[in-house]
Amino acid sequence: MGRAMTALAYPMPLCVAPMMDWTDRHCRYFFRLISRHTLLYTEMVTTGAVLHGKRDRLLDFTPAEHPVALQLGGSEPADLAASARIGEEWGYDEINLNVGCPSDRVQSGRFGACLMAEPDLVARGVAAMREAVRIPVTVKSRIAIDDMEEWPTLEDFVRRVSAAGCTRFIVHARKAWLQGLSPKENRDVPPLRYDLVHRLKAEYPHLDISLNGGIKTLDAAAEHLGRVDGVMMGRAPYESPYLLADADRRFFGGTQAPLTRHEVVDAMLPYIETQMSQGAPLGAITRHMLGLFQGLPGARAWRRHLSENAHKDGASPEVVRAAAAKVPRDAGLQAVA
Structure with missing residues (x-):
C-alpha cells in the first residue's frame, strides 16, 4: 500500500x-x-x-x-x-x-x-x-x-x-x-x-x-x-x-533543481532492483523510460539497447546502466525539454 x-x-x-x-x-x-x-x-x-x-x-x-x-x-x-x-x-x-x-x-x-x-x-x-x-x-x-x-x-x-x-x-x-x-x-x-x-x-x-x-x-x-x-x-x-x-x-513554486536525466536513471536503479526481487520483469519497468533522452545525442542507442535487452532471460539492472552509458552524461544538462 x-x-x-x-x-x-x-x-x-x-x-x-x-x-x-x-x-x-x-x-x-x-x-x-x-x-x-x-x-x-x-x-x-x-x-x-x-x-x-x-x-x-x-x-x-x-x-x-x-x-x-x-x-x-x-x-x-x-x-x-x-x-x-x-x-x-x-x-x-x-x-x-x-x-x-x-x-x-x-x-x-x-x-x-x-x-x-x-x-x-x-x-x-x-x-x-x-x-x-x-x-x-x-x-x-x-x-x-x-x-x-x-x-x-x-x-x-x-x-x-x-x-x-x-x-x-x-x-x-x-x-x-x-x-x-x-x-x-x-x-x-x-x-x-x-x-x-x-x-x-x-x-x-x-x-x-x-x-x-x-x-x-x-x-x-x-x-x-x-x-x-x-x-x-x-x-x-x-x-x-x-x-x-x-x-x-x-x-x-519549486526552488529545488530537478534531477538530470542521468540522475533519474541512477535513482531508478534501486527501485528496479527492489521491484525485480518481488517478481516484476525488467521490461515492464524500462518500457516507460524509453523517451527519457528524447532529442539528445545517444537517445536512439539508449532506446535500442533497452528494447533489445530488457526482455531477455536473465536481464538485470545492468541493462539499464549499459543503455545509459550510451548517452554522454553532460548531454542536455543545460536544456529542459
Missing part, C-alpha cells in the same frame, strides 16, 4: 492523465523522480476489479508516488462508494470517476464516456462516493458524445453533477464518438474545443476546471492556465518524460 496521503491543494495546475497500459505504478514512480509536485493518476480500474479482483496487484503503489489519484470506472453508486472507500484506505489522495473513455468494453459495462448521457446517474455516484470518503472526489469527462450538442451537453452535465457536490472537473476538450471511431481515433479525430472548456470556467467560476487534450508543451499549458485552473497532459509527457522537469518551478 502507499500510505500517508497528501492533503491536495487545489487548484492543481498540472497533472498527468490516466492512460490504460501506460500509467502503472512503475511509470508513476519514474515520473515522480522528474517532477515532485505534478499530480499523477492510475490507469482506470473498474469497480468490479476493485471489489472482486487482486487488490494488491491493482492498487499497490509506493509512498514516493504521492500525490496520486485513483481513477475508477463504474456507474453503480453503491459499488463506486465501496471502491472509493477502499481507495482511500489504500492511501490514494483523490478518487476520480472516468466519464470519458470511449472503448466498446467500457460501454458494455455502462461506464466511461457513455455516462455523459446520464448526468443524474453520475451525480448519484458522486454523491455516494463523497459520503463514503473524506478525500476529494472528481470527474473526468468529454464535452459531449455522438450527436449530442457540445455546449448544452457539457453545461448540463457539469451543472447536474456539481449539484451533487463535485467541485473539480477535468474535461477532455473533444467529443467522443461511441460508434464509428476507435478509442485511438477518439483521441485525435474529433476537433478540440478548448473554447468550450474556457467558457465552462467563465460560467462556473466557483468550480475547479482543468483542461485535457492535445497539450504538448509546458508553454501551451501555461497559456491555458490563464483561462482554467489546471491542465492535464497525457501522451506528450509519456513520449518525452523530461518535459516535466521544469513543471515544479513553473507551476508549483
